[in-house]
Amino acid sequence: MKRFRPFLGYLKPVKGTLIAALFCGLIFGAANGAGLPLMMKWVFPQIFAEDAVALTTMELLLVAAWLPLIFVIRGLSGYANVYLVQLAGVKVLERIRLDFFSKLQRLPLSFLQRQSSGDLISRGLADTNQLQFTLTFAANEIIRQPATLLGSIGFLVWVAFNERGVALVLVCLAVVPLCVLPIRFIGKKIVRRAQEVQTELGSITGRFSENLAAAREVRAFGLEEREVGKFSGISSALVRFQMKVVKYQQALNPAIEIISAVGISITLIYAYRVGVELESFLSLITALYLSYEPIKKLGGLNNELKKGSAALARIETVLNEPVTINDPADPQPFDQVRGDISMENVAFAYRGSELVLQDINVHIPAGTVCALVGPSGAGKSTFANLVPRFYEAAAGAVKIDGTDVRDVTLADLRRHIGIVSQESVLFDDTVYNNLLVSRPNATRQDVEAAARAAYAHDFIMSLPHGYDTVVGERGASLSGGQRQRLALARAFLRDAPILILDEATSALDSESEAFIQWALRELVVGKTVLIIAHRFSTIRDASMILVFDRGRVAARGTHAELLESSPLYKTLYNRQATLSSE
Template identity: 65%
Template sequence: MRRFRPYFSYLKAVRGSIILALLCGIVYGAANGAGLPLMVKKIFPKIFDPEAARLTDWQLMLIALWLPTIFALRGVAGYFNSYLIQYAGTRILEALRLDYFRKLQVLPVSFLQRQKTGDLISRGMTDTQTLQTALTTFANDIFKQPTTLIGALGYLGYLAYTERGVWLVLVSMAVIPLCILPIRYVGKRLINRARQLQGQLGQVSERFSENLNAAREVRAFSLEEIEINRLRTLTNSLVVSQMKVTKYTQALTPSIELISAAGISMTLVYAYKTGLSLPAFVSIITALYTCYDPIKKLGALQNITKIGSAALDRLEVVLNAPNSIADPVNPVPLGRAQGNLAFEHVVLTYDNDTAALRDVSISIPAGTTCALVGPSGAGKSTFANLVPRFYDVSSGRITLDGVDIRDVSLADLRRNIAIVSQEPVLFNDTVYNNLLLGRHDATREEVEQAARDAFAHDFILTLPQGYETIVGERGATLSGGQRQRLAVARAFLRNAPILILDEATSALDSESEAAIQLALRKLVVGKTVLIIAHRFSTIRDASLILVFDQGRIIDAGPHTELYERNPLYKGLYNRQGSFETA
């Protein structure tokens, strides 16, 4: 169990429930392992032995109460054991999922881009559930089942000491170690099958996620049957893996029972040879049977821990992933920045050794409206994404007001930056709460004023519940122009000194674009602005234009100068095309 030892810390928060559950498990095990065989040995002869003394009614009642007392003790202890373990398990599951989700919030964007969304969801839901089951089952059975086994073996030892010939019967107990063989065999084969199964569950989740996110495209291109067949292929493989896991887990119980039956048969032979009395024989059989049941459950526990280990392998891809973009140990206080940006010999190389930016150096004074221009893949979006530290430079540095942004806390840095992207994300919440994301402590009046500045207030009032209208997943109930205006309103509310406009109007109709362009002219006043846009009418009036090509800034200046001297810029401007962002 060394594999799970680092995660036993999750048990600390519920240790009171775990301890009480374990005590109940010990009581259950003692009543089950020793109580029942002892009853058979001590109580039954007093009732069924014709040579025994005649019992009074009170004696008979007391003897008869032994059985319900044992079962009542066993039942109550077993109930509270199961209930408390389930309570602890639910709390552990909550903590696991929160830690997993918390880690996802701080991992670099580059890590998330390398993963599949559906698979990450599967790890956070299915794998955490599997690991919780493994931890709580282990915490439950690791005491209850051995206690039952020890109780039964202890009773057999007692018989060996008190009964003539029982040593011969105890020889039959040699079969108990043989039960370990199928447990080890199944365990070795199960872990690989479990890893494969967990991975395929992630693939199915990813298939669902991708399909639902592309619902319009699936219908537009009549891909329904193709999508169904793709999922069918995955689920067929999933079924095969599930049945392989089932094959091994279900084979364990009959294997142990077969070995157990052989042991009981040997006991029967030895009992006959030694002339053992019937009460002693029945109590031994009861004790032996009680031995085999915890062995079966401990074998099942072995299987569960193997499956839990496979789930843990998948969770640790996230939980142990290095957070390369973290707060400095002693962050430099920034406060409200002026907005002076400087890139000094910046190089960014992705994990596949592809250089996205090559030796980029540029100074952008506070209050500058800076447009980023270039063909697709030239490095424009990468350049802008380095400012809020969505990525970190491979070499060189970026400064804000002369301070290396890596020396500033992420919260402090990002508080000074507002972003309006091509596809703004709205959460499945009210309009008001989506706007409040711009600044959590804003008043109602400030939120509504930001909406007016973004020309969003009027359309918000026409919604069924106004500002309290639920916008749907990713703002599905709103048009593209409405979503974009809410994004601009959030930027107004944030009022950050640095503004990044990433294709903010490229996908809008002319009416929405005109309204948003009017709002943006007001929004950019007094701010350092980075504009990524392919509509040159948007950037022609920028005070500084940077021309990117193959990860380098090949030219910089105002529109008139660049149009005269830079062939790439002139060609892009003349085509007035729409390009994808880098």
């Protein structure tokens, strides 16, 4: 249980429910562990013993009522125990998943890019579900089963001691410690297998996620059979690991039952030798048998803790990942931003890799349209992502209007930055709500004005329900050009002084590109704009161009100046001009 101690805090909000559940568990344990042996000891002899006194009808009914009374108490307390524990369990699961999801929202993009999205989904669903089951199962059984065990052993010791003293007690309990051996052996086997199962569940989820995201490509290239084959391989591996867990887990009960049968047989032989009376022997055997049942359950609890430990290790990877990009303890005010951007001796590296950016010293005056060009992997996108603090500079300072971006809150900083990406992501919601995410307090008139500015209003009104049309997951019901125009409408609605454009017109048809180019000309007016350029046709109007090469700013200037002074820029420009002419 020490392994789960940090997570026991999740039980605090439901402690009242758990206390009630544990109280019911104690009643169940007492009724189960001592109630049935007491019936063997006192109830049956009053009816079946040779020297039993004749009972009246009322006395007979009262004696016979002992059996249903025990089972009524046992049944109601057991039901209440399980129900209350499950109630606490689903609330615990809700909190664990919420904390997990909340942590994902605060972790830097660099962490998410290192992980498989399918595996993260599996950790947030399957692993949290396993942990919830383990915590509530442990909270339930760790009281209920020891209570049953203590009740039965307490009765057994009392009866055995009164019958033949310590000798019979020792004979009855001699085999109980041996039950610990299979529990320890099987527990060691299960922990490794459980880790393998959780990992394979992550692979299964990842395979689903990747396949559904690439559904068009799978059909276009005829990859259906290949995908089925890959999934079949992962699924078969999962089945193998699951069956290994089942093999060891299900071996526990028969192992303990065989040991308990040996113990009962030894007690039977000894009781015969010393002449224990039948009713005493039956009560002893019942108590002894009932003492082995909670041992089996506690063995199952041990196995469950091993599986929960495997799930916990995967969840902790996310929950314990440091949030490296935080709000400052004493944030500075950040209002009326002009958009003057400067980077002073900035360096950046992804964890465990070489520097992606180094020795960056750049000043971009407010109102400048600045294009970032260079070979793939030269550091253009990383440079732009340092401005909204999607990444944190490893060295140096990124400043806006002279204020270090680390000295203001993330909300204040990002409120002044608009972003239009190459692949615009829409939520599975209405068009209106998708636009509203950029400025939640905007009016309906503001939203429609932004859509008109982005040349999106007309196509929106042609949709089945206009602005109230649900666009589907990632905007699947819209064309690429329509999605991009909605992304531009978001930028118009935000009206931020700094705008980052990640090649907003690439991969579009000529009509959509024309609409978006018209909208962009209006959108960039009066703003500081960073254009991550992959096509040189998009940077003709740039007042500043930064040329990146191997993480450094190799050259800067206007288009005409760089054609004269930068061999790299000229090479990139001529190469693309040649491709365009072909």
